[in-house]
Amino acid sequence: MIPAPGDGWSRLSPRKLLLDPVKAIGQAIVPVVVALVGISQSGGRFGWVILPVAVLGPLLFGALPWLTTHYRLTDTQIQVRRGVLNKNTSTAPLDRVRSVDLEASLLHRILGLQKVEIGTGVDDDRITLDALAAADAHALRTTLLRRREAPEATPGTDADEVDGPVPVPVAAPAELARIDWSWLRFAPFSLARLVLLAGAVGVLSQFGDDLPIWNEETARSTWDWVMQFALVAVIAVLAVGGLAVWLVVSVTGYVVQWWRFLLVREHGSLHLTSGLFTTRSITVEEAKVRGVEMTEPLLMRVVGGAELSTLATGVEDGVTQVLPPCPRDVAIGVGETVLEHRGPLTDPLVEHGPLARRRAWLRQIRESLVVIAAGAVATWWFDLSWWWVGLGGLALLLVSAAVGEASYRHLGHALAGDHLVAGSGLVARVRTALETDGIIGWVVSQSWWQRRIGLADLVATTAAGHERVLVRDVRLEVAVELADAATPGLLTEFLAETA
Template structure:
C-alpha cells in the first residue's frame, strides 16, 4: 500500500510537470508569433497561437502606458507595456519586449500621443525626470503594521480554524475556510509591502512618474490634467505621526490601485498634490470643511461627526470617516454634474446629501449637510464648474 501511495504521488508530480512544461511551451510560442506595428495614426498588435487576436489602438486615444517587469522578466531583461485607451474596456498589453526596446517604444508612443510628428517621435526619447520623493522601507513597513488590516484578522483566524476542525473534523473544509483569510492577510501585509516597496514619485514633462515594486517593478505615468479627484487618507494610528496616503482617480485609470504615494508626512503629501493641483492650497481646502449639523446625530449616531463639506475657489471638498479620515478634493473643472438627495427621515431633519460626479465615472458625496446650504451649493457649484473649465489646463501629453 505504501509503494502504491508513493507511485501515485510520483504520477501526480509527472502529470503536473508535464502540464507546466506544455503551458510554458505554449506561452513561448505565443510570444514568438506576437507582432506589432506603429503607423501614422495607430498601434497595431497581433497576438495568439491557436486563437488570433488583432488590436488597433489609436495613438490620440491613449490615456496611459505603463511598463511592467515581473520577477522572471527582470531576470531575462524583458518588459511588457500596458496601454489604457479611451473606449477600451480592458488594458491592452504588448509582451514581452527587450527592456530598452520597451522604454523606447513607450517614449515614441507618448510623443505621438502628444502630437509630435511621426518623423520626429522616434527620436524624441523619454523625457528627463526629477525625483520628488521616495518611500523609505522602514516607514512603509511601520505604516502597514499600524493599519492593522492584516494582524487584526489573525485573532479571528486563530479562533476560527480550531472551531471549524472541531465542528467538521474535515481538513479540506478547514483549509478552504482558512485559505481566503490567509490570502487577505497576505495582500494587506507582505503583498502590499512587496508591491509598494521603493515607491518613487518623479516629475517629468509627461506627468508624474511612479516606480515601485520589490519583486515586480512597475513604471507608470500620471498626466496631471487627467486627474479627476484626489483623496487624502489619514488612518487613526497614522495621525499621531503626521502621516497620510494620497490616492487618485484618473480618467482611464492606469496605475496601481490609484495610489500617488502609499505613505508620507502631511507636508510632502501637500507638495505632491501641488504638482497636480498647482492652484490649490491644500491646508486652506481642508480648513474650509464645515462639519455636519448637530442634528445629524439623529440620522447617523456617533459617525456623523466624521462627515463634512467645504469649498474653495478651485476645489470641492468632502470629508468622511472618524477612524480613517478621508478628504476628497474634486477640481471644479472636473465636475460633470451635481445633484442632491434625501430620504423621508433626512427631510424631516432638514439634511441633504450633495453628490458631485466627475470624469472618472466616480461620485463624491458630502453627506448630512444642511438642506438650505445644499440647495445653494447646487447652483453655486454649477457656476464654479463652468468658470473652472474655461481656465483648465490642457489634458494632452507633454503640454
C-alpha cells in the first residue's frame, strides 16, 4: 500500500528482490561467458574464485536497490531516498507534479509490478520508483494527479469550520480514442519499422562470415542455382519475399506497440496506455500542451492515414505521439479536441507564391547536381561508361523536381483564432498548430538570395515541442504582419524602428 500523507518511509515491493537480480544477471551474462571461456583456456586455475563472484555478484547488486530505496508522501511533497554510502534524496512538490507515467516490461508484468516515473515539468528531472506493486502504482498515480487538481480553500472560509476534508468532485475519464484493428491496414505504409530491418541486416553482416553455412563455395553454388531461372522470375520472387517479410515485421510491430491502445482525458491530463509485452502508461498535462503536430507520410497519405503528436513543455523531447497510424479523420478529430478549437488542422493555408516554389525546386535540384558531379568525377577516374551517369542523373533530377514541387505544396501558413498554423515537409506533409500564448519570441532570417527576391524565414520560438515552428520562404512584409497579428504588442518597438 502507498503511504498516507505524513506516514513514515516505505520500501518498494519485496518482489523487486526477484526483478533486479534477474536483470543484473541478464546484463552480466556476456562478461560471465567471456570469463568462463578464459578460465577454460587457462586450465581452470581461478575458476573456484571467479565463478562464485560471477554468480553471486549480480544477485547482491540486484538486491541493493530494494534495501537502500525508500519513499514517502507528505502533505506537500513526494520524497525518494536511495544510496548506501552516498545518500541521495529526491523531492517533488505535489503542486509541481505534471505527469505520472507507468511502464511494465514483460518481467514486471509476470511479477505484478510497475515502474513509476514522476515528472515535474522540468526536462530530465523525473523521480523514478522501480518497482511498485501494480495496484500501489495505480493508486499512487491517482493520488498524485488528484492532489495536483485539488482547489485552494475559498477566501474567507475558516478551515476549522469544515468538518473533515472538503470533497472534490472527480470527473469521469473522457475517452478520446481506442485501438481499432481495422487500422492495421496502415502499418505497412509506415516506414518506421525499417530501422528494425536495417539493424537485423547489420547484425547479419557482422556475423555472416562466421556462419558455417556461408563460404565461397556455398555462395558460388547458390548463385549458379539461381541463374538457372529467368532473371524476371528471380526478381519477382525476391520482391514478393521482401514484401511478405515487410508485412510481417510492420504488422507485428504495430500490434506489439499499440496493443490495447486507449487515450482518455482525466485529471486535467491526456492519459495514454498501450503495449503488448511492455505496457506504457503516459500522462501529458493539458495545461502544458501548446499545440499538436499532424504528420502524413507519403505512402500513408495515399491510403488516407496520418499520425498525431502533442507539443508540450516539461515533457521529454517535447513531442509525444498520442495516436498510432490511423485514419486522417480520426487524427483531425482528436487533434481538434486537444486544441479545443476547430479549423487549424483542416482550414486551407495561405500559399507562399511562385518565388517560394522556385526556391523549393532549386533547393532540391542543387543537391542533386552535387551528387551528379561526384558521379561524373568517379566515372572519369575509373573510366566507366557515361551512360550510367546520364541515365542516373536524369532520374535524379526528375525525382528532385518532384520532391521540390511536393515540398512547395506542403508550404503554407495561417492564423486560426489563437493558433499559428504552419505547413512543412518534403515527402511527408506536416501541419503544426501552436497556441499563440506559447510563442515567446520571433526570429526573421534572410539569406543573400532571399533578400534579393524579398522572402524570409519566420521562426516562432517556444518552450514546447521542437522549440521552434518554421514558416519558410514567406514574403518579408507578410512575415512581419503574421508575427504582429499572432502576438500583438511583441513587435511594437521593432515596427516603430523600421517605420
